[in-house]
Amino acid sequence: MSTLDFRTAIRDALAEELERDERVIFYGEDVAVAGGVFKATPGLFERFGADRVFDTPISELALAGSAFGAAVTGLRPVIEIMFGDFLMLPMDALVNQAAKYWYISNEQASVPLVVRSAVGGGGRFGAIHSQDPTSWFLGVPGIKIVAPSTPGDAKALLKASIRDNNPVLFLEHKRLYSTKGETLEQELLPLGKANVVREGTDVTIVAVMKGVHDALAAADLLAGDGISAEVIDLRTLRPLDLDTVVRSIEKTNRLLAIEEGPVLGGWASNLVGLASAEALEHLDDAFALTGGDTPIPYSPTLEDPFFASAERIAETVRTRIGVAAGAS
Amino acid sequence: MSTLDFRTAIRDALAEELERDERVIFYGEDVAVAGGVFKATPGLFERFGADRVFDTPISELALAGSAFGAAVTGLRPVIEIMFGDFLMLPMDALVNQAAKYWYISNEQASVPLVVRSAVGGGGRFGAIHSQDPTSWFLGVPGIKIVAPSTPGDAKALLKASIRDNNPVLFLEHKRLYSTKGETLEQELLPLGKANVVREGTDVTIVAVMKGVHDALAAADLLAGDGISAEVIDLRTLRPLDLDTVVRSIEKTNRLLAIEEGPVLGGWASNLVGLASAEALEHLDDAFALTGGDTPIPYSPTLEDPFFASAERIAETVRTRIGVAAGAS
Amino acid sequence: MARNSTQAVAPPAAELERWLTGYERMLLLRGFEEAMQTQFMRGEVHGTVHLYIGQEAVSSGVSLALRPEDWVAATYRGHGAALARGVDPAGLAAELMGRVTGTCGGRAGSMNVIDLAHGLIGCFGIIGGSAAAATGAGLSAKRTGAVAVAFFGDGSTNHGYFHECLNFAKVHDLPVLFVCENNLYGEFTPMAQVTAGADITARASAYDIPSERVDGNDLRAVHAAAAAAVERIRTDGGPAFIEAMTYRQVGHSKSDPGAYRPEGELERWLERDPLKIAREQLAADGVSSEQIEAIDARVAAQMEEAIEQALAAPYPDPVAQPATEYAA
Amino acid sequence: MARNSTQAVAPPAAELERWLTGYERMLLLRGFEEAMQTQFMRGEVHGTVHLYIGQEAVSSGVSLALRPEDWVAATYRGHGAALARGVDPAGLAAELMGRVTGTCGGRAGSMNVIDLAHGLIGCFGIIGGSAAAATGAGLSAKRTGAVAVAFFGDGSTNHGYFHECLNFAKVHDLPVLFVCENNLYGEFTPMAQVTAGADITARASAYDIPSERVDGNDLRAVHAAAAAAVERIRTDGGPAFIEAMTYRQVGHSKSDPGAYRPEGELERWLERDPLKIAREQLAADGVSSEQIEAIDARVAAQMEEAIEQALAAPYPDPVAQPATEYAA
């Protein structure tokens, strides 16, 4: 197995799908000639030409609206909304148009459309270039939300997203762009399936994207204390693979969901709610460790404690979740 | 105490605050001369003049964006976004601009701004005129979401929202516009405080808006079976009055949250999550009874079962929540 | 305005055929809306309904200039555009009645009808949605040589969707015909009061999109403008714009105060009823009143049968026909 | 272009005073950006930063035409507009360095600076946000006789915010001066490639907003246009529009490939550097090189002190200064 960096994973997935299916097109602001502000898409314009890979005006609503119109008339558009923070601007097109079409058309046509977007904090980009848009879209029937944690996953999930027949929001965490990882054996990963990335018996930690790495680091710290943490990478936030989480809880009896988003309205509290409704009898404790309750601060000394670090995750397991060494 | 209908409650609250504070202005699409498509605001234009009450172009983003700009420079705008379904169009102005301003400006200025919007299903308006926008905004720090259930509450909460120094989303359920109720003693109700509208000992049912009436009807049905349901009207969805819910659970040990929105991403699952995290040891069961997992259908035979009726709420308490007669 | 009193030379047979077809189509549109008005009063059509009465020449004239492979996107006032495109009136009536035989199985309702088999991408309940959908269809159409048409109202030209989509279509050279049906009002608000400059074609011109203002109550004038625009699009590529001046002879929707019309305005426009104009034109072409009456009778019979069929159809059964959130 | 080689008659003292002030301000803007570039390289400024180098004449010229009670809204490229408005350079530098003495206590960062005490509603990280904020401030300003100014780039004119706000400001007769800084690029994409018609003033004209294109590198030309526009706004009400032609001499942000500039373009614009032009104009007015050097030295000293001050300030402490989600 070869290694791959995250940017290359994104670019290769796009290149392979553009190559494989000529209905696939890719467009966005500065994605073509310049190769994207995060340099994730260089070379595609040169390889596939201006008819299939192009730069657009700064018009997020037209980007998503046109992608919707293109998708229901035979193309398979992939668009980039540069920062996840900008996703409210095209949201009407995604939610009121794209996500509803399959159902209200009485299943006349699917809407194969992918929106890639760079998300997440920790980059000192301030309140309006650091958000995780998940909470805005989590409650939208008809939409899928994919949130990979490694280059290998990103490639296989992006390829699967492009082949999926539904609107998919594909989130790329900014702090992951420079990470490296192994290529997967599989060409595709199924959307809506979680991945148990570390087995454990005392507590289940659920995360996505950068959070998975923090959870794994926390699990290492906890292992030093004799606490065995299971770490689940959801990979997809909607639809939610609740089964995998519940199976884990049945073993560990404790759930900690971590995310960068808010405690009220975030996916982590939602997951705690759904898991409690499903498996209350198995739970000794459940908790969502989330970002703060204000906009995301700019200054390093404010931004750093805003998000849960590996240390805080471990500390939360020890204190709040109350897992003592050798608990189970 | 006199009675009041819901439309009048809205209009009177606006009139009184326009009268009381000349910084208050009110604008929206067809709200002035025509008095609003739901006929909630007739007479205000005539009484307060075109400088303070006016009709706008169909430009939701400019409506909310200008309201934000007006709020931080000294006015106290109230705008109407006609249907809650349209709230994604102005969402960037509300979330990226208005909701963040207090914090990122280092508390230089507050943002006293109210967005009224008609929400909810059951009116045969189809998928794009029937949604509850709560899930899109629930996770936004800095925003308040108010969702009244009665004319008296609506008046006192709208007045309080207009006097509040933060961006407030004020949701008016379409099916409540023609309802009547009593005027409250208080002129104002505090935002962020829930109301126990019926005391009970076997199960806690939490709802907002039209759901409160369904919950009360369900409680009547359950009383016939000897089951005692406590019903909580949250009144405000963000900030959330978790304390009142937890105190109730400590008594009933069972929680049912009902809403029109989705099970994944909705406020009800969130509440179950937060209540479980807070009071797991008191819970025998917790569940979110929500709208369906597709867009909202138009046809009566599809729309009616999409939302939880009083009968389904009662049935869910009996079966899923497993409360038998004389349980406690 | 006695515009058609001059005796023209009879047109060539093919052309006369087109005008007869156009007249029949307009009659069908009128008859359909009148029937829906009746069925709404009877409680068979639910929620609300936006009638096209008075504007028939616009979509009829444009549709005569289209090919089967072309795409059309319309608004919540879209029955006309749908029928002009060939959508089955019985299916459309059934949709409005929420029956399972409806164009969308009763899921969509009046404001959101979709019929891809007839090139109708959809009727869009969100202002500007049609412009976005057609712009996206333009991306597809560019490959196939087809043209995508967006219908929308004067009020929509103040929306962000409008601006972004026109600019997007122009810079990407998309084969999109934008048709603004200027009926002088957006709901209850006069166009000039909310539309800066009050010159909609000037807006299109500012994007360097060829644009023309046309008498929207004259089928032949509309067709001539549309045929020329479509021809130019097919030959030279890129979008074109038509502003069709017309008038809504009935209320905006089923709850319209109507107080906004200046005295005599409606009467003047009734004088210029598009059906009346078309009949006068046919008479001038030498078509006998017997021939016209025969068409009238045929359409009336067709409409009666369609309504009967629709009324006889069952309502959808959500248990027998369960919905899927996602396309496979 | 030897535009200033002619010997003009020396201007009246008040006018000369204004040009000297303007020159000093431009120098300050330039010096500040150069210092921030250095501090970014040293790791003292975080995330990313968008420099204003080359565009100084625009905000300096406009600000000279404003009164203290007027409002200004700018973009992520907003240091110039802030300093021109009188924001303290030490505070602004500290903000970019994330220090507690920053204009916003380190919470906002470069892209979101707010300083209401100096009439700076804010720098807006979202394209179009400044237009919306100024439009709203226009609602307030209409009452007080003030004027609200929005600065934004050429790329922003393709956004829905732009369209809706210009139309809104015009139909509501708001005292807003819209200033488009056309620096020929949006990020890495040439203006003409994404801006249909490539004529931005024509867009303003389509809304019937008085508009003028001006040499944005000539302080005096900008001031003349702004003064005339502000005068017209104060006298006649309603918005005005200025397109200032200028050039960004440095990269879009701290990660700019720069490959998009045609050969020789940058050099040609450096010839027309706004400071160079201003210096030549002052010389032609009879200002000695000693006088100019004295100003240069004064600004350099001021800048040095500001940076020193900022660097000496502590980082914010989230525990000592806890944030509140809501304004009281």
Ligand SMILES: Cc1ncc(C[n+]2csc(CCOP(=O)(O)OP(=O)(O)O)c2C)c(N)n1
């Ligand atoms: C985004 C959005 N805002 C508001 C509405 C509510 N609304 C429905 S129709 C209408 C007026 C539209 O006027 P116009 O575009 O002229 O079309 P017409 O109804 O006259 O055909 C409005 C405001 C909507 N459907 N979508």
Ligand SMILES: Cc1ncc(C[n+]2csc(CCOP(=O)(O)OP(=O)(O)O)c2C)c(N)n1
């Ligand atoms: C809504 C939105 N979309 C995209 C961006 C990313 N972005 C930041 S600056 C920029 C280019 C803006 O160009 P222009 O308006 O010409 O201003 P300039 O940077 O040239 O001053 C873009 C696309 C953004 N900040 N906001």
Ligand SMILES: [Mg+2]
């Ligand atoms: Mg209209």
Ligand SMILES: [Mg+2]
């Ligand atoms: Mg630019």
